[in-house]
Amino acid sequence: MxxxxxxxxxxxxxxxxxxxxxxxxxxxxxxxxxxxxxxxxxxxxxxxxxxxxxxxxxxxxxxxxxxxxxxxxxxxxxxxxxxxxxxxxxxxxxxxxxxxxxxxxxxxxxxxxxxxxxxxxxxxxxxxxxxxxxxxxxxxxxxxxxxxxxxxxxxxxxxxxxxxxxxxxxxxxxxxxxxxxxxxxxMVRSDKGSAGVAFTMDPESGLDKVVYLTSAWGLGELVVQGAVNPDEFYLFKPSLIKGLPYPLLQKKLGAKEHKMIFSKDTKNPVKRISTTAREKQQFSLDEADVIQLGKWCLEIEKLYQTPMDIEWAKDGKTGELNIVQARPETVHTKKAPTLKSYRLKSKESPLCIGKAVGKAIATGKVAIVNSLADASKVKMGDIIVADSTNPDWNALLRKAVCIVTNKGGRTSHASIVARELGIHAVVGCGNATEKLKDGQIVTVSCADGDEGKVYDGKLPFEVEEIALENLKDTKTNAMLILADPGSAFQLAMYPQQGVGLLRMEFIISTSIRVHPMALVNFEELMESNEKKAIQAITSDYEDKELYFVEKLASSVGLVAAAFYPKEVIVRMSDFKSNEYKDLIGGKYFEPEEENPMLGFRGASRYYHEMYREGFGLECRAMKRVREEMGLDNVKLMIPFCRTPEEGKKVLACMQSFGLERGKNHLEVYMMVEIPSNIILAKSFADLFDGFSIGTNDLTQLILGVDRDSALVSGLFDENNPAVKEMLESVIRDVKGKGKKIGLCGQAPSDYPEFAGFLVSMGIDSISFNADALITGIGNIQKAENLV
The missing domain is CATH 3.30.1490.20 (ATP-grasp fold, A domain)
Structure with a gap:
């Protein structure tokens, strides 16, 4: 039978x-x-x-x-x-x-x-x-x-x-x-507990170095259906395997608006109810359970020998975790990553012309912004048009599909932020706010060489995807410049040799938002709207300093995990005093400076009593990333270090906060962006493990050109003989000391001859923004006679 x-x-x-x-x-x-x-x-x-x-x-x-x-x-x-x-x-x-x-x-x-x-x-x-x-x-x-x-x-x-x-x-x-x-x-009584789904890879990008886990209150059905915004967690697989103290890379609180629970109605044995205000504000799974589930997920993946999609549930009565289902992950298709090439299909007369940042084309509604008072009128997908942009606009600019400004060059704030956000911009138009009107539909194209153009109406364009799988390896490492951790998983799939520059400032301004010294001195702050805002942002943290440390470590950790084991060079914070002042609570701790570009910035802040404890929070976060999270591919870089004596002070300060050069293989790099860095290169090489040339600051300081001034921006030129002679000198001296040296900037992708010059000098690496990576690699290949 x-x-x-x-x-x-x-x-x-x-x-x-x-x-x-x-x-x-x-x-x-x-x-x-x-x-x-x-x-x-x-x-x-x-x-x-x-x-x-x-x-x-x-x-x-x-x-x-x-x-x-x-x-x-x-x-x-x-x-x-x-x-x-x-x-x-x-x-x-x-x-x-x-x-x-x-x-x-x-x-x-x-x-x-x-x-x-x-x-x-x-x-x-x-x-x-x-x-x-x-x-x-x-x-x-x-x-x-x-x-x-x-x-x-x-x-x-x-x-x-x-x-x-x-x-x-x-x-x-x-x-x-x-x-x-x-x-x-x-059934597991997760109606009184929590449940969710885990993937043994990032389901969006296909990155296989992480476990991605979601969780919400009640039965897991709403999470599976995508009917609730769950809490999210990322765990780093190598750290889970090694049993390190803190393999949790990131956690995000979800709205968790509803939950599904058991019902006594036999016809409808489950029901959906609203979560309480307290449940919405609490994580539905504690960190110990997240880590335990991460370890279980690795065992299941090991059993099946393939990435897995796993459903789990926590019994609210017993507190026990359970795996209720597991299946091979099939949603993500592992295609070779591609980049997009844009072409405008019609030739109209442009309304405005400026410098192109990026290579894309987009159509949208114009939103003219004069100040943050105009923020409410900007909608997702709009084209922000402004005289110029400011650092405190970063959250606002995230809504834009592209940016158009009257002022600025290709190293202006608008240009840098556009690259960081993965959008394009047309800067230095001169008359954009006059020629364009609020609500007007326009097409903005940066696909035609160095010029960016703004056209009236919605114009047709085509997009071609360029496969990256056939690019040849180069002797000179092609690396990435990165600011937004949210793009790290996708960019890690590109042909690169790591991150040559991870900008800490972007993380602080967008994820943390609070001045570190305002957290160090929170109890002493006078009662004000600023203090109330800090309390609201950090409400989950009794220790306000820990808020900064965890947020920064989480963001840097995501990037380091994405590129692991390739090196990720993290530049310690390099805000100017006026930019620090824009952080919440910053006005209480920043000086008034007439020329912040040459003032209290970079290395000079780190050991100074006005910021030393804030720098300590940065160091604690980096120590956590390297030692507790296991991301020892992170190297640290000191910006705007004026003298070797200052370099010694910074290294001693770092050591006092637990970051000792050479301990646990920690390497500390230095930015080359001041003429003194070149003149005294051999002395600096005795202190630091490697160097990265920052062409923007270095060029303006060698030539005496304010890079943000439209009046003299035409004089800003990395190809100037004075700049190239200084570059030749520093590369020669650093290499002679047996140390590594790279360069971060646009010039090697914009100018093939500049890339050829760097390669001929034996530079170790060149770092590019993501939109310039493929062009930059092509220029390196030509210089190395690979094509």
Whole structure:
């Protein structure tokens, strides 16, 4: 006699054809994961043979086939009607007695009054090539024999949901060949706890160095359905494997507006309710549980030898974590990364012309911004037009699809921020705020050489994706300049040798927002709106300093993890005093300076009593990244260090905060951006492990040109003989000392001859903004005679 119910503990992966992918996976995990201490709720599978026997006993095969054969497979105009008729056939049929009896016996074997989940498990489900996830229905908090049998029949009917029918068509599966098993599994009381989903890779970019975990209050169904904004966590796999103290890279609080809980209504055994204000403000999973789940996820990935999509639940009564499902991750397709090339298809007369930043084209509505008072009128996707931009506009500029300014050159604030945000800009137009009007639809193109142009109306353009997989390796390392940690996972897929410059300031201004000294001295701050704002931002932190340390460590850690084990050179904060003043609480701690560019910035701040404790927070964060999170690929870089004596003071200050050069392989680099750095290069080389040339500051200080002044911006030229002679000198002296030296800037991508000059001098690396990386690599290849 055919056996229709099989306990999970008796199921092997070889039973996929008889119990479907979901049940085969559960059986395999119970056998192999339980001995490792990983809890998987017990249950049983109702086999595909039972489904076939059900169809045969009710004589449904031919009616179902006839109904499905009537489907308009081209335009699917009758899909809803065909699906409805198929489900009606299923729901009107009786389950054979033998199947009923086995289901009830197996259910009783799970324990008295057990609440179970009944889930569909198709034979073509949870496979590496096709997951079928979410195509069929699940039924939760099922109690009693009658309710369970009804749930089984509903699972069978869900094989003919409209979405499941279409999915089979799209993936080339025969409707009648796909069989359905039903998973009957003990419910975890996560209605009183939390639940969610974990991926053993980043599902967006495909980065395989992280575990990405989501969590929300109540049953996990709302998370699986995407019906709630969950809490999010990223864990670093190598640190999990090593058992380091803090493998948690980042955590983000989700809104968690609703949760699903058990209901006493037998017709509706679960219900959706609103979460409380307290639940919304609390993480639904503590860090210890996040780390435990991360370790379990790695064991499951190791078992399957492929990235996994894992559902978990925490019992609110017992506090125990459970894995309730696991399937191969199939959503993300590992295509070779590409870059986009844009081309305008029509040639109109532009309204404005300026310098191009980036290579993209975009269409949108004009929003003219004179100050932050205009912030409310800027909508997502707008084109921000301004006389110039300021650092305190960074949050506002995130809404823009591109930026247009009257003033500024390609190293102005608008240009730098546009690159950091991955958008394009046209700067230095002179008349943009006069020529353009609020609400006007315009097309902004930076795809035509060095000139950026603004056109009236929506113009047609085309986008071509450029594959990156065929680029040759170069002797001179091509690295990235990066500011926004949110782009790190995607950029790590590009052909690069790490991050030559990670700007700390962007992280502080956008993620932290509070002046570090205002956190150090929070209790002493006078009562004010600023203090109230800091209290609101840091409400989860009794220790206000820890807020800064954790936020900064989290952001830097994400970048370092994305590029691991390649080096990530983090430049310690390089705000000018006027920029620091724009941080919340900054006005209490910053001096008034007439020329902040040459004032209290960079190295001079770090050991000074006015900022030393703030620098200490930066050091604590970097120590955490390297030692607790395990990201020892992070190197640190000191900006605007005027003299060797100042360099010694900074290194001593860092050591007092636990960052000792050479300890735990810590390397400390220095920016070359002041003529004294070049003249005294050999002395600086005795103090630091490597150097990075910052062409923007260096060029303006060698030539005496204010790079933000439109009046003299034409004199700003990295190709000037004076600049190149200084570069030749510093590269020669640093290399002579056996130290590494690289360069960060636009010139090697804008000017092939400049890249050729650097390569001929034997520079170790050149760092580019993401939009200039491919052009820059091409210029290096030409210089190295690789093309």
């Amino acid at each position: 055919t056996k229709y119910c099989i306990s999970f503990k008796d199921i092997r992966h070889t039973d996929l054809a008889s119990v479907g992918g979901k049940n085969a996976s559960l059986g395999e995990m119970i056998r192999k994961m339980t001995p490792l201490g990983i809890r998987v709720p017990m249950g049983f599978a109702l086999t595909v043979a039972a489904y076939r026997a059900f169809l045969k006993a009710a004589e449904l095969e031919i009616p179902l086939k006839d109904c499905l054969d009537s489907l308009d497979t081209k335009k699917l105009r009758n899909l809803s009607e065909v699906g409805r008729q198929c489900r009606k056939l299923i729901l009107s049929a009786e389950i054979p007695d033998q199947i009923r009896q086995e289901v009830l016996e197996s259910y009783q074997g799970l324990g008295k009054k057990k609440s179970v989940a009944a889930r569909s498990s198709a034979t073509a489900e949870d496979l590496p090539t096709a997951s079928f996830a979410g195509q069929h229905d699940s039924f939760l908090n099922i109690k009693g024999a009658k309710a369970l049998l009804e749930a089984v029949r509903n699972c069978y009917a869900s094989l003919f949901n409209d979405r499941a029918i279409k999915y089979r068509l799209d993936n080339g599966f025969d409707h009648m060949e796909v069989g359905l098993s039903v998973s009957v599994q003990n």
